[in-house]
Amino acid sequence: MNSLSLITSCLTLGSTDPHPNVTPSVLYGLGWLYLILFAMNAVWTWKSYHRDCHFRLPEFLGGMGMPNAAVWAMYSIALLLVSVTHLTCASVPEALRWFVMPDFAKSAIDFVVADARRYFAVTTFGFIGMLLLRNWLAKPSVGWVLLNLSLLFLCVSLTDWDFRQIVGKPDNVPIVAMLFIVGFFTWLFFYRANENDRRSALGKGPIEAENNEKVLTWPDLVYTEMICMIAVTALLILWGIALQAPLEEPASAVKTPNPSKAPWYFLGLQEMLVYYDPWLAGVVFPSVILGGMMAIPYIDFNKLGNGYYTFNERKFAITTFMFGFLPLWVGMIILGTFLRGPNWNVFGIYEFWDVHKLEALNNVNLSEYFWYGIGQPLPMAPAGADFWTQAPYILLRELVGFVAIGVYLGVLPMVMAMTVFKKFFLRMGFLRFMVFSNLVLMMAALPLKMVLRWAVNLKYFIAIPEWFFNV
Amino acid sequence: MAATSLIWLLDLARFMFPNVLVEPPTKFKIGPASDYPLGGVSTKWLAARGVWIVHTDQYKGRNLIYALASVCTHLGCTPNWLEGEQKYKCPCHGSGFYINGVNFEGPAPRPLERLGIKLASDGQLEVDKSVKFQEEMGQWEDSNSFVDGALA
Structure with missing residues (x-):
């Protein structure tokens, strides 16, 4: 470790690039991230061995039966090797050039996200695709593959300097966590809803009606609440210690930070302010959103779906809500957090925040x-x-x-x-x-x-x- | 009871008008017109007073010197003067203004506001922040909102 930090400091001192994509400390940190990914998949392999079925190898490989867990085991071992390589070879970035995001992929991704039109098209069509493929996406192994893909994407992207600046900003770390949390709960909803929809197609009642055994408030609920309380407190303390508070320079009436961003939960509103007048986007629309949500129970005439998960019985209500929440609220928060840069221009996630980036926007009434x-x-x-x-x-x-x-x-x-x-x-x-x-x-x-x-x-x-x- | 409330309210009202107001005077001198050559935006008074001194012939072809308030007409952030792009650009929602202060991009609904400016008796220009002139109200025609650029 000592020799490693020595090499690290030598390399940093000797390096001339002020914005290096890979540094030994980044690679070393990625080694730990891959190790966590390995541990997660090792547990998954074990569960898969006990739960999943077998598949048959193709003839030229012998044609014998293999448990699905074998694939997961090979993937986990690959992750372990990648992790060990990162931890031991962090000081020789050339050795790890296969684990960085290739430039053509960076340009391709930036091409899509650095343009609000394409970004919005991708989120909207992604949303429609999610609804159409919900039965397939809500399978546990598909969900797990998606989680792995997103984490691998994060790992290889972290080898980019500009990406690290955006994702690693203490302000933005919770947003990254939020993306995974939103993804998980959306997945969980579809998983539960699909199960009930299948049951109702067979003429059975929802699963919640079967498992309706009552539990006591004390101790069952109160204990759960207390454990959550302790866990959240521990998390907040760790967070407070590990990440520095993102304080900025003293406020000045004549100098606005560039870019100037609202708190993350208001970035959807800030995005709305780009298109509508302040009194509409800042006052009328937020009030309509709040009032409108309060009005939903009075507007809704569909009596189904009360107290259990379902999609098919409430297609319109759930689609409308999810469109408002996912592409229009969470999507705009992502746009505001990760893609809006200096002068409120849209930047790609691997793009340098150039204050002089020029976007022609001649607006006409x-x-x-x-x-x-x-x-x-x-x-x-x-x-x-x-x-x-x-x-x-x-x-x-x-x-x-x-x-x-x-x-x-x-x-x-x-x-x-x-x-x-x-x-x-x-x-x-x-x-x-x-x-x-x-x-x-x-x-x-x-x-x-x-x-x-x-x-x-x-x-x-x-x-x-x-x-x-x-x- | 009513009397107490009344006195309390009056006290509160009095509290809103402090004896001493620690604010810079609204009128201040900015030096001779020759400090501001044609085609330039001076950010000299931005940090202390929140004004740009603009000397341009880009508004209706007239050669004028005037003071623009550095307050975005969208939601009040302070835009940056970008010399290379020749525009004021707001970091909050991306509103952009030409050198003459007229809005052209982003959500800002109207041009930046001009402040009062005149030639003082000692030959210096004097800006008066207590008055403002809005282009969309036709107030930029007011002779208190600019001085002749030929003075520079």
């Missing part, structure tokens, strides 16, 4: 599109006109925006009631349906505006800076 489109100048009141003379000109200028919003929130619900949501309308009645459809449309307004901004540089539907009213 809907009224400008309309009036210039029909070859007219914007209606403007004569100079020095008072409020009452100005008002008709301003309203005429923004007329097309008012009409668009009116159609979207006023006419579209009726069209929905007559077409795709006919059954909903009949079950809900007029008032409930209007509340429901307006909530759905407001939720859809965010991705809609994002797409319009990216596609045609649309700035505001209604832009009245004179009265501070922009939509």
Whole structure:
């Protein structure tokens, strides 16, 4: 260890690259990470040996039966070898060049994520794919493979300097943990829901109805709670010791840190502020989100799925909620945390945070599109006109925006009631349906505006800076 | 009871107006106009006073010197003047403004605000932060919002 740290310091002193991708200490740390991965998979191998079935080797390998656990055992041993190689050869980075993220993969990933359009398309289609493949994805071994792939991705990505800067920032470490937690609970939901959906297809009741043996509050619940309390306290203490508090320079009214990020749980709102006016994105939409969630029990007419996991019996409700939560909330937090850099530009995860990165964004209002489109100048009141003379000109200028919003929130619900949501309308009645459809449309307004901004540089539907009213 | 509450309320109101306000005066001199050559954005007064002194002919073709408040019109962060890109760029939500202060990218709905500026009797320029001029209200035509750039 002593000689290792000596070599480490020599190498660091001798190195000329201020942003080295691999350093001995990084490789050494990765060795421990691979060791943890090995331990996890060793346990999995053991469980697989006792639980999983066998498969038959192809003829040219003898054609004999093998337990599935054999594959896991080979994978675990490979991880152990990789770990030992990292721990012993950390001082010779050239020896470990096979375990770093190749440059072409970096450029390919950056190409996708460093563009908000592609990123949003990937998250949205990923979400649809997740729903379609839910039966396959929710198998334990598939879930385990996904966990392994994501951890391996993390391991090889950590050999990149820029990636380490983003992921290793003390502010962002909990977000990385959150991604795995969100992934796990989404998986758990589908695992449980699929089981019940299969049972209901066979005419059996949900599994929760069978295992409904009652337990006592004391000691069962209180003990569980206390153990959780102690575990969380221990975790927080360890966390507090291991990671330095991400304090910044003293605040100054004339210097804003670049980039300036909200706390991670508000990054979805901050992303919304890029597309909508502050009073909408900061006040109206958050209130609508909170009020809308409170209204869900009154809007919902589906009596199924009460007290047990299911997907098939509540397809619409779960899909809508998950779309709002995964691509629109968690996805925006990821975008804000890992991809937004200086000047609030979008950067790839392996891209250097260049303050001078230039992204052309000339935004145009809907009224400008309309009036210039029909070859007219914007209606403007004569100079020095008072409020009452100005008002008709301003309203005429923004007329097309008012009409668009009116159609979207006023006419579209009726069209929905007559077409795709006919059954909903009949079950809900007029008032409930209007509340429901307006909530759905407001939720859809965010991705809609994002797409319009990216596609045609649309700035505001209604832009009245004179009265501070922009939509 | 009512009297006590009233006195308490009045005390509270009085508390809102301290005897001494530790703030720099709103009017301050920034030196002669020749310090600010055409086409330049001076960040000299940014840290202390939160203003950029701009000398440009990019607004309606007139050669003007004026003071822009360094407050983003979106949510009030302090943008950075990027010399290479010739724009003010806000680090909070990515709003961008041309050299003359007019917004063109990101969510900021209106141009940066001009502050009062005039030629003082001793030949120096004097900025007055207590007044502001908003472009979208047509206030940039006000002669208190700029001085003639030919002075430089």
